[in-house]
Amino acid sequence: MADRSGIELVCPAGSLPALHAAVDNGADAVYLGFRDGLNARNFPGLNFSAADARSGIEYAHRRGARVFVALNVYPSPSRWAAATAAVDAAAEIGADALILADAGLLAYAAERHAGVSRHLSVQGSASNWQALQFYRERFGIRRAVLPRVLSVAQVERVIERSGLEIEVFGFGSLCIMVEGRCALSAHVTGESPNTHGVCSPAHAVRWVERPSGRQARLNGVLIDEFAPGEAAGYPTLCKGRFEALGSIMHALEEPVSLNVLDILPQLMAAGVSAIKVEGRQRSPAYVAQVTRALRAALDACRRDPASYRPPAVHAAALERLTEGHTHTLGAYSRPWQ
Amino acid sequence: MKLSVGPLLYYWERSDVFAFYRALAPAPVDSVYLGEVVCSKRRALKQADWAAIASELSAAGKEVIFSTLALMEAESELAALARIVSASVTIEANDMAAVQLAGGRPFVAGPHLNVYNGQTLRLLGALGARRWVAPLELDAAALAELLAERPDGMECEVFAYGRMPLAFSARCFSARVRRQNKDDCSFVCGEDRDGLTVYTREHEPLFALNGVQAQSAQVRNLIDRVNEFESAGVQMLRLSPHSDAAVPFAQVIEAFAHAVRGERAVECPASALPGGYCSGPLLEARR
Numbered sequence: 001m002a003d004r005s006g007i008e009l010v011c012p013a014g015s016l017p018a019l020h021a022a023v024d025n026g027a028d029a030v031y032l033g034f035r036d037g038l039n040a041r042n043f044p045g046l047n048f049s050a051a052d053a054r055s056g057i058e059y060a061h062r063r064g065a066r067v068f069v070a071l072n073v074y075p076s077p078s079r080w081a082a083a084t085a086a087v088d089a090a091a092e093i094g095a096d097a098l099i100l101a102d103a104g105l106l107a108y109a110a111e112r113h114a115g116v117s118r119h120l121s122v123q124g125s126a127s128n129w130q131a132l133q134f135y136r137e138r139f140g141i142r143r144a145v146l147p148r149v150l151s152v153a154q155v156e157r158v159i160e161r162s163g164l165e166i167e168v169f170g171f172g173s174l175c176i177m178v179e180g181r182c183a184l185s186a187h188v189t190g191e192s193p194n195t196h197g198v199c200s201p202a203h204a205v206r207w208v209e210r211p212s213g214r215q216a217r218l219n220g221v222l223i224d225e226f227a228p229g230e231a232a233g234y235p236t237l238c239k240g241r242f243e244a245l246g247s248i249m250h251a252l253e254e255p256v257s258l259n260v261l262d263i264l265p266q267l268m269a270a271g272v273s274a275i276k277v278e279g280r281q282r283s284p285a286y287v288a289q290v291t292r293a294l295r296a297a298l299d300a301c302r303r304d305p306a307s308y309r310p311p312a313v314h315a316a317a318l319e320r321l322t323e324g325h326t327h328t329l330g331a332y333s334r335p336w337q
Numbered sequence: 338m339k340l341s342v343g344p345l346l347y348y349w350e351r352s353d354v355f356a357f358y359r360a361l362a363p364a365p366v367d368s369v370y371l372g373e374v375v376c377s378k379r380r381a382l383k384q385a386d387w388a389a390i391a392s393e394l395s396a397a398g399k400e401v402i403f404s405t406l407a408l409m410e411a412e413s414e415l416a417a418l419a420r421i422v423s424a425s426v427t428i429e430a431n432d433m434a435a436v437q438l439a440g441g442r443p444f445v446a447g448p449h450l451n452v453y454n455g456q457t458l459r460l461l462g463a464l465g466a467r468r469w470v471a472p473l474e475l476d477a478a479a480l481a482e483l484l485a486e487r488p489d490g491m492e493c494e495v496f497a498y499g500r501m502p503l504a505f506s507a508r509c510f511s512a513r514v515r516r517q518n519k520d521d522c523s524f525v526c527g528e529d530r531d532g533l534t535v536y537t538r539e540h541e542p543l544f545a546l547n548g549v550q551a552q553s554a555q556v557r558n559l560i561d562r563v564n565e566f567e568s569a570g571v572q573m574l575r576l577s578p579h580s581d582a583a584v585p586f587a588q589v590i591e592a593f594a595h596a597v598r599g600e601r602a603v604e605c606p607a608s609a610l611p612g613g614y615c616s617g618p619l620l621e622a623r624r
Contacts, residue, residue, distance in 0.1 A: 074453035077482040104456025130434035149507035177504040186474035243536040331507035337519040
């Protein structure tokens, strides 16, 4: 049974089995998207039909967990009707909250479905309390997911001044740019998180075997080349190896995952309401493992924050699931910046 | 069709900034955007310096607008924003914090506000937006859709020339590639007057690093499409400043001024920046 007394654990579900895995392993809430290209994980074979979402919500509610529906692309005029229909559908099947980024869509949801909580998506790019005031005053948002750009001290300040529930990312792939303001993928592939719900989309990826190694190309552009035997990562643009100042380097960021296990007491002391796990594109087995580990860590931290140490067995399990088998605190730690 | 000069995105020496704007006073542009959009640590110019530049440009008949920081994190940045809002006639809001503080006064909705549909555009219009700069990733078809839904009196401005601002981070990339971090940056971004070009491992220019901002290595140049934008209902084209090392910026302005007057197009001089020109997203240029 989920526990609401501490920081809420919000886990990803790209499918019904993943939702079951999250709920069964201790998620307080699960977030999902419909199969309509209107959320930030618009991948082939992923996401929910309305019927599956309804069944998932029933499953979660019976076990005391909540379900949030992400509708966090910025719809173009031609997709507007589909976007409002998706908001209506999420409300109709009993979603506990809508995760929205677009101001127009937030206004629509506030007017038509005032009773359904609105969360500002990380794609809303609100990284300070004045921006959050904007969304709170106009659309009555209850919660905001912060972009992965703030230090822990800055997160604390935002919580003090905003008066909103604040959700922060805790584990998974690391966006190093302000979410909602990154057009790197648009520049190279014509598709981006804002417009299409994708970054460095799979259909644009091509692997080329060369005697020198394996090349990862995105729409023809060489993102990296891996020597024989070297682990090859997905060609996300900000994790590529490029030439800068005459050296080949990960000019923007290495392939690495975010993991806040080490700083849970600080996040708890800062007043964070929820920790979000990235990864709706991941398998049910992955979701189960990450949820179990973070559940255990959050429980340990709540019991005794002063003597909290990341539970070793769970820390090791999470490390195996990170990109490049290495993790970072990202912007939470000033030296990273 | 009007022309604007966008905010200076790079960190130049103080004297170079003054010289750049002094040269703009007689230039054939209608509007000039001033202020720091990229990094709050860049303080070569104080608010009073910007105000002095603004007076000179206003006296020369330019519309002057103050652009606000795109990524706002610190209390000090919000305080600086409040000072800009209270001191300026018009701001370009690049974060909802600026819209919140502008409080119903006329403003320009900047390119980083994420306006992708008519509902959001009308909402900002009701809050005081009189002009909006289309997101850089919109293609011509998406822009046309949006123009059909704009409220009366809302002008549209398009980023027509310059290395495209693509992303912002908490991390300073100019420092990172020099093995430094932001808190100890020594203002190394000032060494790259037009950003630092990043190449693929096949030496194809890809990005340009400018402090916490990532730009395209390519200079977007839409001079051949001025008529297209004119008939689509765009009112203003933005030229984003670069140094004269790339190509004299005055020549770029002249070329666009000819183009918007409908005179026989003057060739835009070739760019010396790695990456050259492109007409839109890289994908378009590669086809």
